[in-house]
Amino acid sequence: MxxxxxxxxxxxxxxxxxxxxxxxDIATKHDVDPSVILNELIMGIKVEFEHVNKKKDSDDDIIxxxxxxxxxxxMDDTDNFSDAELGVLNKxxxxxxxxxxxxxxxxxxxxxxxxxxx
Numbered sequence: 013m014x015x016x017x018x019x020x021x022x023x024x025x026x027x028x029x030x031x032x033x034x035x036x037d038i039a040t041k042h043d044v045d046p047s048v049i050l051n052e053l054i055m056g057i058k059v060e061f062e063h064v065n066k067k068k069d070s071d072d073d074i075i076x077x078x079x080x081x082x083x084x085x086x087m088d089d090t091d092n093f094s095d096a097e098l099g100v101l102n103k104x105x106x107x108x109x110x111x112x113x114x115x116x117x118x119x120x121x122x123x124x125x126x127x128x129x130x
């Protein structure tokens with residue numbers, strides 16, 4: 013069994029649809045395999061990261077992560093992250109969970125729409 017990070021049940025942004033939901037909870041709601049939600053979460057954290065990872069009054073990113081680092085974060089391997097990095101990742105995770113609670117393939121559809129625009 014895959015163990016996901018303990019923070020998937022802790023809330024950093026109150027009031028979202030994904031509050032108190034785990035990957036398994038979201039997968040069960042949509043009748044999909046948890047791996048579907050895991051893949052969407054990876055995509056989602058990358059997308060939402062862009063919104064929560066900006067310096068005030070600047071377009072410069074504060075922190076940058078690789079996909080492997082995002083997977084480590086989701087899988088609760090967080091020893092190599094600073095508190096600031098965990099804060100950005102947790103906020104991105106919260107927003108992603110809210111969207112995935114509404115629609116299990118939210119980020120796939122978002123990517124498809126963005127590709128259509130190009």
